[in-house]
Amino acid sequence: MHDKCANAVQAVRESAGRKPLTKAELDHIEDRVRAGMRSVANKDIDAWRGMSTGERITAGAEWASKQLTQEAELAKQRKLLQVSKQLETQNRIEDALYADPERAHDKNARQKVVKADIEQTYVLSGAIKADYMRQTMASIDAMKHGQNFVARAFDVDNPAMERDIVREIYKKADGSTGNDVAKAAAEQISKTNEAMRKRFNASGGNVGDVGYGYVPIRHSQAKVLGNGSDVQRRAWADFVLPLLDRSKYLNDNGDLMSDAEVRQMLTGEARGPWQEANIKAKGKDMQRRKPGIWDEIAGTSPREITTIRGAVGARANANSEHRFIHFVDADAHFEYNRAYGEGSLLNATLDHVNGMAKNIALVERYGPNPTRNIMAQIDRTAEHDGTPVRILEKGPTSIGAYWDYVNGNTNTPIDPTLARNFQTVRTTVGAIKLQGTLLAALGDVGTTFVTANYNKVPFFRTLGTAARLMAPGSKDLRDWLSSQGLIAENLEHGLTRWGQDNLATDWAKNLSAATMKFGGVTGWTDALRTGFQANMMRGLAEISKTPWAELTEWDRRAMSRAGIAEHDWSVVNQAEPSTYGSNKYLTPDSIYETGHPDASNIAPKLLGMIREEGEFAVLNPDLTTKVIASGNSGTWKGELQKTFMQFKSFPIAMITRHWGRLAEMRRSGDYKVDGAPALANPLAYGAALIVSTTLIGAITTEIKNILAGKDPESVGGDLKHAASFWTRAFTTGGGAGFAGDMLNAAFTSSDYGSLLSSLVGGPVLSTIFQPVHALAENAADAAEGKDTHVAADLVKVAKSNLPLLNLWYWKTVMNRLIWDNVAESVSPGVTQRNINKSNKEYGNDYWWSPGQTSPERAPNLATIAGAP
Known part of the structure; x- marks a missing residue:
């Protein structure tokens, strides 16, 4: 350690009233003195250049002393907040648990209350988001200002306006663009961003003021990560380097960092040699690799699942890493966004509001370290409910699963x-x-x-x-x-x-x-x-x-x-x-x-x-x-x-x-x-829910019939048809939920392959299964000596999977004018087969028959009551 720097460190120690420090503490304070030198230089570079070496070190030491004092106060504040919020959470959960004392010790009673508390936090997060979003609605509308009806209808971005808004934000809305709409939008966005930052920090957060207009950017994790190699990280750093405001990056002496130093900060230590060294070490004394900004954005930094013991990093430190990239101006921001960003200014703004709202809700409800609070609640729940901690942390619908979803782990892509x-x-x-x-x-x-x-x-x-x-x-x-x-x-x-x-x-x-x-x-x-x-x-x-x-x-x-x-x-x-x-x-x-x-x-x-x-x-x-x-x-x-x-x-x-x-x-x-x-x-409530949704489902079913060119179905008739109709009405209206879908399929489908692919595999597997089913069905018909319609069935599959051409209000028109004729031309007789099949299954005739270019008559509404 430099003698003058050692003296400065000693002065910091004495000002704090500390006993002799350990080597690790001395090294830490030395780093702080150097950080102080960088900060002092950054505030007034001309004054810094006029200082002697001793004056620079003294200034850095004074900054470090103030920082250590402030951090000690912040740490104290956070500890008090954490204790306060943990007690508050505990009381809230106990009050809910014992609101009905007779059920307080039912199976999983406390687990249900804790999950309900997390869900209430999730609801509050959405409300905070809406509260701040409403404050930016004028700026959101400004992003579409001047667009014509067609552009608004298709949600087309408005790059010229967004560029002006970003330029105004970087210049603190000084009106330099000459665009009053953009200036007003920039003022509103900046005001909302600052309000969120201050509110987050008031609950123990630690997001600093960048000192200029802050514009959120939506990094594309996939683009930044690429193949994850050292070559990729160096390419990213090479691209970013000339876009940075280099006055924001100072070395240990408070002087401007060199290109090599900035690049090291961006990339972190090379990953290849580090991996090789650890392989050779065979798991013994493994060295930790120092990550860079690239690792934070690409998601390659060690990421702990919150429900693992000890992985309790403070939420109060969130939302600051991405601010380490300081672009020199708005044009640099645009250039980076084109190469490594995704989405528009609107996307980035809404993502930022959503992320900050979530963090605000978490720290306000659970303290600066929400995960530690939840861990304490899991421990108490394990004791109260008699459930092992691992079940409460790892089950598919456990407290841990709820927390991982709300905390953001579940939806943060690994790949x-x-x-x-x-x-x-x-x-x-x-x-x-x-x-x-x-x-x-x-x-x-x-x-x-x-x-x-x-x-x-x-x-x-x-x-x-x-x-x-x-x-x-x-x-x-x-x-x-x-x-x-x-x-x-x-x-x-x-x-x-x-x-x-x-x-x-x-x-x-x-x-x-x-x-x-x-x-x-x-x-x-x-x-x-x-x-x-x-x-x-x-x-x-x-x-x-x-x-x-x-x-x-x-x-x-x-x-x-x-x-x-x-x-x-x-x-x-x-x-x-x-x-x-x-x-x-x-x-x-x-x-x-x-x-x-x-x-x-x-x-x-x-x-x-x-x-x-x-x-x-x-x-x-x-x-x-x-x-x-x-x-x-x-x-x-x-x-x-x-x-x-x-x-x-x-x-x-x-x-x-x-x-x-x-x-x-x-x-x-x-x-x-x-x-x-x-x-x-x-x-x-149950009766009203079933009756109302089933009646709406019945109306919907009849509307679907009419839109398909058919007469309405009879709501009664023979038992089999009536059961089929009202089962479809029940599930269409939503009254039966997932179980109702299965019940409906059992009543109306004998095609168990389609049923399995749709219910179990979802629409993606169901779509893949469609041509397979068509070919298999025709093969079975051929084996039995029946007529086959392979081409028509494949045309039907292709038609059903065309985007925008099957919208409900013109689907039948397109079928009658185009697709029915195509199907009949490739498989003569298929039209009559489809008519016969529909009549057999549903008992209603067509008012606009397949293959006809115009309707033969109006729909016969009397068929609802069973009239012919």
Whole structure:
């Protein structure tokens, strides 16, 4: 150690009042003094160059002393926060566990409560995300500013506007682009980013201010990783090096780092020689390799699964690694994004909001080290429930599985290329199979009816609001509701109800988005769910001035289930509901305008309750469903599991949400308390759910018949047909969930190969099985001396797997004008065979027969009642 540096280290020790330090501590402080020298130089390079060596070391030592003091204070604060949050979590779980003392020691009682607590955190995370997203809605709209109708309809990016917004952010919105829209958007994005950073740090986080406008970037893990070789990492570093703001990178003396030093920081130590050395060591005294920024982005740094003991890295240190890359300007940012990024500024902004919201929720609920807190809860649960810790950590639906999903481990790809390829296949197949999804989504009316009555929300008023949101000229209302946190699902870019995510290649995602949009599903889902949530806000506004003690017991229990306590409600009492038109709504703005210091905690709780009930009304998978349907991303086992589970999230969610709620009603006895609605009764709720969804399913089945060119089916008739019809109605409406799909298949299909591939293998295996089944069926017919139609059946398979050409509103037109004629030309007689088969199975005739270019008559609606 340099003599002057040693003296500086001694001064740091004395200022801290410490006893003599160990060599390791001395080395650590020496590193800190050097870091201080770099920091001082970075703040004023000209002044630094005028300092002597001794002055530089002294300045570095003073910086190090202050840093050590601040870090000691932060460590102390974090320890206090961790203890406080652990006690808070413990009390919250114990209160929930012993709310019904007679059931507190049932099998897995505490495990269920801990998982419910994690799920509540997950809901809160989504609400915090929506709360911050609503603050950026104007900037999101600005990213599409100036585009024509066609560009907006196809969700085309607006590169010119996004470039101006990024330039303004880098220049702290100084107006240098001359684009006022971009300047305003940059101000809004920067303000939201800074608010999230400060809120995260207030709970023990450690994300520093970069000192310039921060623009989130979405690194492509697959592009950065490449083949994972040292050649790949050096190529990445060579590309990045000239794009950096080199004034941000100083060496130990506080001078600008050389190219070699910056490259070493980017790449870390070479992996090849390190692997060879460890192979030779045969597992003894294995050397640790120092990773670089490349490793952080590519995901090659040692990554511990949180449920392994000891792997409890603090969440408070999250969200800072990616800020080590400081681009020299906006153009450098664009160049990097073209080569190693993915998605647009909108994608990166939403990802950043989502990630920060998750981290905020975790540290606010569980402390700076949430995983350590959860480990403590697992230990207590093992003792209380008499369940081994390994089961609680490793089971497929264990506490550990819930935590890994919420913590982000489950969906962080191990092999990003493998994950992307699988997701691209699933997304493409999904887009093809979901072209008639709007008809299936009509079942949402049934679940909305039940959820509205359960929450005392007027059902027909909800339908009226939804109709208004779908009608032309509703932009102002939609924009206002978005500004209050009721964000459209297609903007949130999370896992949707149909199981898609953002890992697929761009063309597959765009195909899926276009299918959902042009098929009407996006508009239907957003309008109906938002309509329900808006009316729930209106209902809350009506009781917002009622003191806690004067609320009905039902309302108090509903609030408590969402984590809203008496203190929170007292703040709500101070709020003035927001007004839109002639209606009043209890909104996040209402809560924030009270000026109460707890407003930022209370508003997301209310928003979380409203959003969660909206996902009961228009069904979306809950955390339990996502855990069941998930697999470790980027592994063969995990990707196959997700492929097999594709589309099964909806029926599973029907069970976990609605049937789970029904079971909870029976357990809690909430239906007996003052103010409970009629549908709080388990029998009433179950009956209403079955009847409403089955009736909607029956209507949907008849609509499908008419759209296919057939007359409606008889809803009665002989027992076999009636059983088949009402079974299909029951499952189409969603009332039977996954078990109903199996029941429906048993009633209506004798093709066990197709049944197995669809139910067990999912739509990907089912699609692969289609041509195999067609060939096998024709081979069997040939063996029995029957007519074969190989060509027609293969044409049918090909036609059914064409994207966008089978959308529900023109599918039959395309069939009659093109595909029926193609099938008949390659296999004469196939048209009549199909007509005969349909008549035999369903008993209804065609009003627009296959092979005819125009309808022969109008649909005969009298066939519904069995009339000929």
